[in-house]
Amino acid sequence: MYPVILALDARIQSNETPELVTLGPRVKPEDDKKNMTNPVLVDVIRGTTVESLHRGAACVVDRNGKLIAAWGDAEAAICPRSSLKPLQALALIDSGAAAAFTCTSEEIALACASHGGEPIHVDRVAAWLKRVGLSHKELECGAHLPGTESAARALLRGDEKATAIHNNCSGKHTGFLCCALHIGAATKGYIAPDHPVQRRVLGAIGALCECATTNVVIDGCSAPNLFMPLRALALGWARLPDGLTKPMKAHPELVAGTGRPDVELVKAMADGGVAKAGAEGVFAAGLPDQGLGFAVKIDDGAGRAALVALAAILRKHGGFRRDTDVAALLRPAVTNWRGTRTGELRAAGPLTTV
């Protein structure tokens, strides 16, 4: 059903005996998940004592679906939230919409973004919408203040109102709209799970990640998201086509925002390596050259821990450039309102790096 997606990545076909693992419909019922005890992956230290701790699951998968490493329950169903965005953008490319609308590398990066609502993001999304004959009024993601504080302050100082274009997901939604226009579907209501665009998006994800796409939920931006095994998310990231990873690698500041550690992470990653955070403690990454995908889900939803856990795993698997100091990603400081260092986050248990 989505041959173009797989054809985009010749590396999958190059393996003559693909050891494809069918992850199938493994959405676990609530009670199973409650009884699962994942290991502590990250400690939060104040002074010299553990103040808080974060349990979670993580895994590394190759593009044939082979599980290279796992910590905790990698089969449990998790909701990838915004770490799904590059997979949601598959349909933009696969449908031919990106080519038909001559989408730039920057626009593809924005389609995969949880951006900070800064002028570099908002201006590009506005120009993209205008080029295809639309405006922010067609975006159905809801409005919120820019995530980057300086951009939020500037908006408030100018007494300007935040619109849907400032929503961190406005690039993804513009991608959905392009897809709708290209396949001749209605633009209004493009976020409904049964809209042709979303059916195509979920179909592409199911095909690439080899998982059921039946447990569909509503995301913070009102678009559909889903529960899928953590391992399936890593598999999708192992298989992301160059058409998506190259723009994300070229424009990390468009995928996130000024000063965000996500940007530093992607810049520090080995050739071609990309990563994307999701709400509720999810972080996924891909190393196209090694053909590896990574996924982390912190049980309690803490993004601060997902970043540290992913950084520790990437370090174990050669995910960083050799000339890069990643200490600030592995052991970020906790500081207080006066800037005093009061503690730090630190990979723990099976991910201990020190």
Add this chain to the structure above:
Amino acid sequence: MYPVILALDARIQSNETPELVTLGPRVKPEDDKKNMTNPVLVDVIRGTTVESLHRGAACVVDRNGKLIAAWGDAEAAICPRSSLKPLQALALIDSGAAAAFTCTSEEIALACASHGGEPIHVDRVAAWLKRVGLSHKELECGAHLPGTESAARALLRGDEKATAIHNNCSGKHTGFLCCALHIGAATKGYIAPDHPVQRRVLGAIGALCECATTNVVIDGCSAPNLFMPLRALALGWARLPDGLTKPMKAHPELVAGTGRPDVELVKAMADGGVAKAGAEGVFAAGLPDQGLGFAVKIDDGAGRAALVALAAILRKHGGFRRDTDVAALLRPAVTNWRGTRTGELRAAGPLTTV
């Protein structure tokens, strides 16, 4: 050493055979805490599936130190953060400073507050500082934007700079300053752990909570805080004198901020009942009429879960007024940027309420 504190609360003395439990120096080493597995207390649901979950410990203690109920490890050392504020304010009363400076009920409430930096807070702290001959320049808590969004927006619109008076801890620090003035200590450097004010504060806490005060750490506002057993925190709250609980009960909006669920919680609590959140997933409460203290620490530091867990425990122990609907505290909705309900938080495991 701190007879005044105990004398303030005649109810402790009224028990002729006090069954005082010496909690002693039980600050656990890091490794013990890492190996502890507390139960899941709160689930975060998206659609119909558990998206995230929060483990933690909680306990109920009477004012004689008897453990009435416990979930998870109530002996583990935790850092109470801002739930310590009413205990830090003991010294303000005990030293005689509050009486000497004719502190109002509102000012005592502000000394116990993590306020939203709104005019109702800032104006009162400013007036209090002025009355004792000081200004925000003497506050050593650092500056941050008001926690209440409307107050932050107003400040930004007016292009005004946040000062230490907008810091959520400015009332507590003003209390420290009053204490310093009254005991004839230097106001400068009042946040140093060995400053006479902080020695007095820690001494009062150790006496009331019957715990060691040796593992001192630096809080977000630069003042000392400490690691203490969760049970000792609950004991302190069970023993809070009327001189502190009555102002907190009378002015919940001064202790927190407009629209905060903490305010709704305290308003819904039974006669005299008060509560206070702390950073990193701590929540403590006291029911003076029943002589009970409550403390919750969510392992991962999530405040959203601490509130739900405390509400569930208070409901089990008659902590709410009978005529009050606490559904929004027990099962708060998760909504997205368009206001769509996408899920909810729900007390889980041993705290399940439905």
